[in-house]
Amino acid sequence: MKKKFETNAIRNQMGRTEHLEHSAPLFLTSSFVFENAEDMRASFAEEKERNIYSRYSNPNCTELIDKVCQMEGAESGFAFASGMAAVFSTMAALLNSGDHMVAAQSIFGSTHSLITNFFPKWSIGHTFFPIHDLAAAERAIGPNTKLMYVESPTNPGVDVLDLEALGKLAKKHNLIFVVDNCFASPYLQRPIEFGADLVIHSGTKLMDGQGRVLAGITVGRADLMDKVYRFSRITGPALSPFNAWVLSKSLETLAIRVDRHCDNALALAKHLETHPRVAWVKYPFLKSHPQYALAKKQMKAGGCVVAFEVKGGLEAGKRFFDAIALLSLSANLGDSRSIVTHPASTTHSKLLPEERAAAGITDGMVRISVGLEHLSDIIADIDQALG
Template sequence: MMDFLEDAELDTLAIRAGIQRGPEGEHSEPIFTTSSYVFKSAAEAAARFAGNSPGNVYSRYTNPTVRLFQDRIAALEGAESAVATSSGMAAILSTCMAHLQSGDHVICSRSVFGTTTVWFTRYMEKFGVKVSLVPLTDLDAWRSAVTPKTKLMFLETPSNPLCEVADLGALSALAKQANSLLVVDNCFCTPALQRPLELGADLVVHSATKYLDGQGRCLGGAVVGSTELVDPVLAFIRTCGPTMSPFNAWVFAKGLETLRLRMEAHSSNALKLAEYLAARPEVEKVFYAGLPDHPGHELAKKQQRAFGGVMSFRVKGDKAAAWRFIDAVRIMSLTANLGDAKTTIVHPATTTHGRLAPEEKQAAGITDNLIRVSVGLESPIDLIKDLDRGLAAL
């Protein structure tokens, strides 16, 4: 990072970090749409391929636009290094393939994105990695699950979709005792609201598809942490190719410029909607850490700058009632994505967590009457009117 940015605030880093202007003196960051690079000599080519000389080699793993995004997200997370991937799941895949081998053991929270659970329980185990699923907030369960072969602990906080909050300091201490890596999916908060590395995490993963973009335009992911831990992930990506495209990297880098402003607005809107739903008799329970009666409220206040834009709630009734609510709204988009400027609504039990077995859903609290809302940037007055349409359909 440039010396004059070392003590810069997050808003400045989000706009200025990673910029390397070319000979044209361009002000807006360019997109380098090239697959390969020309070397001045055979010796230079050999040195770059060997990693003995700085410069680009091949856009599967070195590209100036992708590097801009990597440098910027690393700066925002307070990290030494970052590597960009083709999706959020590719970030998780690459982290596991770089740091695990057959015979290792993983402890994963039950309260994660459904596809993350599928990855660990159906694919990692296929390659000889044992996986234990534990309740996110039960520290004793995490401790009891540790074995001499535990090499990685994985979690989201707040969790998807019940917004549970993990004690990152306590889990970090446990991971260090177990000689294990603590990997945190920071998708819901982003570094604008939470920096897990400062709380003891070893690596942070992102689905850049969500809030880092902010407008639902592109797929992408990132792995962020120390150079020592990120370099093996880069080595895997160099070989296997789950790479972020230059165009997507440019979109994400520009999205980061407004990240804090958007996250504050998302959080403000989500709190208003959560408070409204919590007071409605048609609603069984609201899950949002911004509510004072949420079990993780005080912990979230310590770990996060705000409570984020995702909330969920259970309507009184069954799946049919939840579907009636979802089908009745008009402003909210029925789509599984989150982190968009547009508010989205989804039924987790049949979409984002639909591939889980019934017992897995039950253990994770994914009931048929649960609805998840990623609150966007529309007027909260209009969003509450939309909630009224859903409530009237119950």
């Protein structure tokens, strides 16, 4: 019998030990022992699948990877110490000196910096394309282009990209199509169904959901993940067993948490649309969102992030942030606690002004990660801060 998402998230766990524990135990060990010399030789020769060293694999990490693979419809995966470790390791494992990648203009600030400031040192080139210009994306593809990278919804402007069209374009040109799915989570969106070869998550966000641990994960095609795995077992960005255990338990409540996040976020977005001190509001499941129909096609609900602009520009935005009383001023998102962020001066501050403008980030933009508090309390704090 095919089980539903929520059931698999709870019941997909490692086999019980001789103690018959109900909840998966922690395996806080750096290494594993062998029965004899032949067992050790065969294990290192990869003639058998077993744990050798926790930098390579660990039962807690394996449980988490298996769970996310099942959620995303992926063949294989690897868990990392942070979301950016997943982004870097995935790209570095698949790109060689002289290769070129195309990426959407609107991506996380650290990912943008990685592509523009570090990969050029290794002669890995890049071209950014406007997020809704498929023709520009195709023009950016050259004979040495190997990979296409996008986020949807985007950070921080919550734009929605046409994953199916981009997936077809990537396939046409034999590119590896990589999608950062952390704003949606596998509960709301499954990019592999739209043509993605690999899907990346910052497990720090909705997957954990309570601001406790850093984590990242990449899942997707087995042949590509084998390259990512072999790069990562040597370079050492693996997730710790404890953090993997925390995340695996967190995924048991992902669906119920994200449902509440989405309900609160949509209600807040509708409220802000009517506020006299707000210039504009963007949320994927708001009917005024430019890609509303596309969001409805690709996503189950709109996610936890709402973007809006305070009238009055940068100074008005600063007054708003200084007046916030209940919500947290932080750069994280997907937390049970609502968080407000000013992208232009924090998460995307390293971008040049023209780069921020190209990504749709204005000086007065506010990004709210809507949490699980009572909706009336969230709205009351935002209203008093807006004045």
